[in-house]
Amino acid sequence: MRIALLHPTYGFGLDASEAVVRSLAQRLAQANHHVTVISSGPDQLRQPSDRVDVIHAPRPPAWGTLRFYEDHLERAPGLVWSLLRSDFHVAHAFALADAWAVTASRRLALPPVAFSAPTLDRAWLVSRHYRLEMMKSVARRSACLVPDAEAADRFERYILRRPQVLAPSDPVDRWEEVYQGLTSG
Amino acid sequence: MACDATDPIPEIAVVIPTHNRETRLAFALDALAEQTMARDRFEVIVVRSAAQEGPFTAAPAGLDVRFLTTPGSSGPTDKRNLGWRSTRAPLIAFTDDDCRPQTDWLERLAEAADDETLLQGRTQPDPDEAHLLRGLARSQSVTGPNPWYPACNLAYPRKLLEAVGGLDEAYSFGGEDTDLALRVLSTGATARYIGDAVVDHCVVSRSLTDALRDAVAWPTFPLVLSKHPEQRQYLYLSVFRNEAHALLYLALAGVALRRRAPRFAFLAAMPYIHHHLRGALVDENRSVRMLARSVAHLAPRLLVDLVESAATLASGATHRVFVA
Numbered sequence: 001m002r003i004a005l006l007h008p009t010y011g012f013g014l015d016a017s018e019a020v021v022r023s024l025a026q027r028l029a030q031a032n033h034h035v036t037v038i039s040s041g042p043d044q045l046r047q048p049s050d051r052v053d054v055i056h057a058p059r060p061p062a063w064g065t066l067r068f069y070e071d072h073l074e075r076a077p078g079l080v081w082s083l084l085r086s087d088f089h090v091a092h093a094f095a096l097a098d099a100w101a102v103t104a105s106r107r108l109a110l111p112p113v114a115f116s117a118p119t120l121d122r123a124w125l126v127s128r129h130y131r132l133e134m135m136k137s138v139a140r141r142s143a144c145l146v147p148d149a150e151a152a153d154r155f156e157r158y159i160l161r162r163p164q165v166l167a168p169s170d171p172v173d174r175w176e177e178v179y180q181g182l183t184s185g
Numbered sequence: 186m187a188c189d190a191t192d193p194i195p196e197i198a199v200v201i202p203t204h205n206r207e208t209r210l211a212f213a214l215d216a217l218a219e220q221t222m223a224r225d226r227f228e229v230i231v232v233r234s235a236a237q238e239g240p241f242t243a244a245p246a247g248l249d250v251r252f253l254t255t256p257g258s259s260g261p262t263d264k265r266n267l268g269w270r271s272t273r274a275p276l277i278a279f280t281d282d283d284c285r286p287q288t289d290w291l292e293r294l295a296e297a298a299d300d301e302t303l304l305q306g307r308t309q310p311d312p313d314e315a316h317l318l319r320g321l322a323r324s325q326s327v328t329g330p331n332p333w334y335p336a337c338n339l340a341y342p343r344k345l346l347e348a349v350g351g352l353d354e355a356y357s358f359g360g361e362d363t364d365l366a367l368r369v370l371s372t373g374a375t376a377r378y379i380g381d382a383v384v385d386h387c388v389v390s391r392s393l394t395d396a397l398r399d400a401v402a403w404p405t406f407p408l409v410l411s412k413h414p415e416q417r418q419y420l421y422l423s424v425f426r427n428e429a430h431a432l433l434y435l436a437l438a439g440v441a442l443r444r445r446a447p448r449f450a451f452l453a454a455m456p457y458i459h460h461h462l463r464g465a466l467v468d469e470n471r472s473v474r475m476l477a478r479s480v481a482h483l484a485p486r487l488l489v490d491l492v493e494s495a496a497t498l499a500s501g502a503t504h505r506v507f508v509a
Contacts, residue, residue, distance in 0.1 A: 128317075129322075132208060159208070
């Protein structure tokens with residue numbers, strides 16, 4: 001399966017979610033999937049032993065007003081363009097803006113999306129324009145994944161949809177099940 | 186779930202009408218679950234309309250909430266009436282589904298309550314969202330006695346609601362809360378502002394389309410002036426809903442006279458422009474960027490003010506009231 005992992009950065013793993021992406025990418029690659037990370041950061045750390053490709057999605061500078069909108073939103077056009085130029089079976093996003101950009105562009109025949117959602121907190125949900133609406137839109141159009149049952153309860157309470165519980169440390173075959181579910185229907 | 190005659194009577198009933206804002210309602214219910222007042226002293230009643238489709242939010246753990254439904258697709262007036270009539274609590278507190286009461290809200294209202302006083306609390310933009318209050322975004326702010334009595338933070342003794350028959354269902358949307366308060370006060374009751382009973386109101390992000398939709402969404406506001414002409418003293422210059430509308434008409438007069446008196450046209454437009462830019466000019470964190478953003482928002486705000494004023498004039502004509 002050709003899998004795109006979408007993360008704004010893929011450098012030296014200082015970001016906890018970046019470390020999750022790197023670990024997942026390596027495990028999927030070892031399970032003989034073709035894995036590509038699409039990032040936009042200044043550092044692209046690809047080690048030959050990873051068997052993971054890295055694509056740099058262009059990202060314009062974020063102008064001032066965008067700071068009141070979702071983080072990494074400015075990378076949406078470059079991300080969609082990178083996906084259009086490739087042929088992935090499934091895309092797995094780790095940032096809300098990435099998940100929203102791909103699901104909102106579904107008419108362009110982009111791959112189905114899995115989204116690893118953060119543990120939702122009210123203050124976080126309301127701290128950006130339209131963040132809550134974007135989260136609901138993504139929940140309707142993608143497979144949302146959370147790391148544990150408590151996160152799932154919160155997600156369901158605020159977004160009114162039950163996500164799937166899938167921890168980063170779960171075996172690869174569980175991730176494969178999610179991806180297979182997306183590609184089959 | 187109906188109120189049983191054998192159930193203990195709470196001191197306060199909180200009534201929340203809601204429509205298609207389930208996540209915001211969840212935030213409001215979570216805030217009520219954190220009230221310092223003991224849970225057995227108050228009850229919460231949420232009222233939806235039958236036309237609303239799910240999924241619906243559930244009550245938070247440990248907080249008993251009664252969910253009621255009005256028939257068809259009804260507005261906040263019918264919902265509030267159903268809510269207060271379904272409880273036997275002697276004090277009815279109204280708030281909205283986009284508000285979050287602070288933890289001591291009910292305690293402060295209970296302390297101040299008596300049988301002859303309607304209580305108006307303080308409302309402020311939610312501190313977690315206040316930084317988003319710019320451009321076309323809107324919120325609610327009540328920082329002192331407000332003659333329009335918005336229902337986001339009001340409490341009534343039950344007997345006063347019974348005396349006036351509750352909210353007037355002639356109001357579809359807009360003005361029903363003001364009308365209720367004025368009818369209650371006309372019975373000889375008094376109003377009291379409780380600055381410590383605080384509700385945080387969400388900041389609603391709006392596109393231009395959303396703002397234009399809101400501008401025409403208060404068709405029964407002029408009905409308040411028709412039934413309570415004394416409220417006209419609280420309008421700007423006794424005619425305009427707010428200062429922006431008055432300055433808009435001055436600017437339009439300038440536009441109309443621009444060929445004969447171009448200098449007047451320029452001067453007539455300045456107060457309106459200053460009205461919308463003054464926040465950026467006096468803010469302690471003012472900057473060129475903030476001013477540029479305010480200038481960029483001028484055109485959309487002009488359009489919203491035009492539509493809002495035209496809608497107010499039109500609905501005023503329906504109720505034979507001149508208000509712009």
